Amino acid sequence: MLNAQFRKKVKLLVMAAFILGLQDLVAQSDPKGERRVTGTYAIQNATVTTAPGKTLSKATILIKNGIIESVGTNISIPKDAQLILADSLYIYPGFIDGASSAGVGKPADAERPANMDPSKPTDEVAGITPWRNVLDYFDKNNSQIGDWRKNGVTIAQIVPEGGMLPGKSAIVTFGHSSSSNVIAAQVGMSARFRALGGGRGYGVYPGTPLGIMAKYRDVYKNAEISAKHNRLFASTSGLARPEINKTSEAMYPVLDKNIPMVFEASSDIEVRRVLSLQKELGFRVVLAGVTEVDNVISEIKAANAAVLLSMKLPEDKITKAKTEGLSEEMMQRTKRIQESYENMLKQAAKLEAAGIPFGFAGLGSKSADMLKNLRIMTANGLSENGLVAALTTNPANILGIGKFAGTIEKGKLANLVIMTGPILSEDAQVKHVVADGYIFDYEVKPKKNGNEAKTNGSGNGTVSIEGVWDYVSDTPAGSSGGTMDIKRDGNGYKGTITYDSPSGGGKASSEMKNITVSGNTLSFSFGVAANGMSLDVEVSGEVNVSQFTGNLSLTDYGSFPLKATKKPNQSNF
Template identity: 65%
Template sequence: MIMNPKIQVFKHVLVLALFLSFQNIKAQSDPSGEKRVTGTIAFKNATITTSPGKTIPNSTVLIKNGLIEAIGTNITIPKEAQVILADSLFIYPGFIDGASSAGVGKFADPEKPANFNPANPPDEMAGITPWRNVIDVFDNKNNQINDWRKSGFTIAQLIPDGGMISGKTAVVVFGNQSSTNILSQNSALSVKFQGARGSSRVYPGTPLGVMAKFRDVYKNTELASRHSKLFASNSGLNRPEINKTYEALYPVVDKNIPVLFEVSDDIEIRRALSLQKENGFRLVLLGGSNFEKVINEIKSSNAQVLLSLKLPDDKVTKAKMEELSEEMQARTKRIQEAYQSQLKQASYLESAGIPFGFTSSGSKSGDTFKNLRLMVENGLSENAALAALTINTATILGIQKYAGTLEKGKLANMIILTAPLLDEETQIKHVVADGYIFDYEVKAKKNGNGDKNGNNGAMAIDGFWEYTSDTPAGSSSGTLEIKKEGDSFKGTITYDNPGGSGKASSEMKNITLSGSNLSFSFDVAAGGMSLVVNVSGEVNGDRLTGNLSLSEYGSFPMNATKKPKSF
């Protein structure tokens, strides 16, 4: 029987496997996550926080076909699994964004009718477009998605841009670009206290006008819904007129979806709560400030809250008061007090027992961890911070059955960090979204005993190494020689020649040492094919332990030992 050339090459290539713990799927930072290396992935021996307050040390999470297969300390890892050694890493549920504009475009502006009356404009001109679906203007290849995923977000509720009733939201996962990534559509109605196209000359042009118009539209929707249901079950009734505004609002008056009401302060919070009390719809407050002034009203209404991750600029806190006039000192003091109050908003909600989630609305992706730490420094507990990023938001969005915690059967969405969540030195190394792994560069820390790569005596990789590899093709061995050149490295690897007997060699590319984690890649040409082998691992003195990744076939363990140079 003639062996398939590809399989024959694979058998020979497997002996190339070096040492290295599989901390990365690819040798370099890979934010693309274009494909799963295998359908089964295991992060082994990590510190795993499955939900707020529940952490399992030295544990393994097994992922299969985009779902969590198992979590625990005694997990049997299938032979076909891609194993990622995560001894020094920390795993948390992926963050969930309660209201995001990532990848969301704008709807086309409506044309003004010839007989336009600003006192009684058509719904579209009045900013009333509940029939719009945000998915219609969503681009899942937009760079903003990677920016937020790089900050730990794996799921987001998308909100449409528009007027007072801008349209319906959707929930998406930040997974592979080849998928639509849609988890649910028409999941909430987006509303704000914004006049018609931002103009005070067109009704409703003021917040009070918005309230009056909302009441009018809501009551007419209730009447239209009642008429439609009676007509469907009775004879002798006039047929109802079809109105796309009212029909789009039926799920709201039937309480099947909530109203996501954007608010800025306690005044707008009270206005939104007043509309809810009058009409009885489900309410989610988006954004907001001065919550301490309306805590009781929020609790009695059972409204839910999505608090913005955005915090005000702290420049005013550094003002030199003695250089200011008396009037400016008083004004600056008020601004400083408002700044301190904003830092405490999350702690006010936690103290009042109001479960809340977070929204990225108005904030920058790069500020996520910094702002979380500021909130914790101002009274928010770490467990509440994690809950707001995960299970609380999942519950508000109605997706808690398959997201928000790390459990068997839930979507494989998680972040893998180099340190605990709120540690100042923590960095995101991997993000798993929908079972796809996205890798991000981890910057080495400077220290007094080494160079900018973090090298010291225990992690000097330059020299001569011998490795062994155990694969389905059998046990094999080879050598590795690494030379340090300035702040970078060059190297050569030898392996069993895929074309026949003896050894072959290849240049090691993209050699990167980050702390104790080493990664690189090399090319193998055999059987008319060119294959790229990606390796990475843990350096511990003169030992290297880890795996090699061959994207089409999975990963396999290897071990190496540093030896005195003998040639």
């Protein structure tokens, strides 16, 4: 049961919702939300991949108090165990995101002193804040966490926002919001080739890649001098007391190699810059968000650097570009771009072929594209075992959490991804996720048979969504509805949605944001504001000619059915 203070807070938030009847849901459980594994559970008769290349058929996983008790085909199930029938389902270890910004807020910009010399800015103005802890800016209730979790991510290393040296990372689990969800704090020093200053309307040092390289050397060497002075002062009399410098002190764990530098380096040029610094200064390094590796594989091997490949892939518009009528020069240029695009899709396969264990980083990528992009990588040479390893055992080893995560075996945390088919199957969907001892249930959509939607005539299988739609959303407290007016806007869409005003007295409206169409799937978001409060609403579903069937998701309240019909004379028949 909710305590009185929390119930009051929830009620205030719900009052801001456009579904006026949601107040009645406060005391109810989310039907598709979370169930705590406080006792004993048996997930029975599934195809279980316990580790890359190791799969059991018709196996049972026994979980007790959030820990895997046993896994196998001849498991004795206790009488008090709650059974979860998993016939025809496929289970994998919970996926691990090696570097994520999900739920991480950005610190306020440092104020520039009036008399500051741009060539000698304060550390904060220059984006050098290694003393910061990402957990101070982490919101475990942020909707991004749920978005990544429903794609199978159960554990992530979260990295701070900021400049070139923004602070220390942490490892968290994407479990229930009632828990702290913290596995380990201050596990890595985040770094990137990003200067502040110039982007805020004034230039300060360092403002260029070479300046940032020089500044990293400066910070590291000053930290070494500071550490040496502190050691001498502690063991020798007659020395002046060392001044406390929080930047230098924050770097001590890096000097001692107790934590690595988690360096965001996308291109091969940035990778070379990082490895040059690493060779010169000697710190442990994790390369995060990498997109280009084929030209630096030998350097990565020589440095024994850990790699977290970006989950983000470039758009494939160039592969569909028409070359008819182009000059020879333009045709060659287009061909080079197409070859570069195809090469980007093969980076994971090249790391696997080179024998470099790697994980994935969600930094800068969309959770909705995660499984699609991973399957594209496997279509371009990455093996299924290589994919599973990059999602589970490899990042567990890189993050130093292999003792309790990354595989399905006795004594490990019960972090699981339960899918409707093998991970590489185009129709496979995530049905359940077990994270930090909680079971999260997700709606599974029927398999497509090729006749569900009418396309827009472009030949790419994308449905037409332009027009005015009447919709109704049903909740246990009643129905509410309005209209969705969607228009083409360049290569994308813009729209407006109306809803019952929270203050009563008619309808209110809001801009439809992030309108995305993929095949016959439509998704968008919008915000509702009332009495100074706001509520984020996510909508996703399938379009079948003039009908839309989907769900409206409210943070912390689950999903509710939403159906819409395009008004007459607006369907593209």
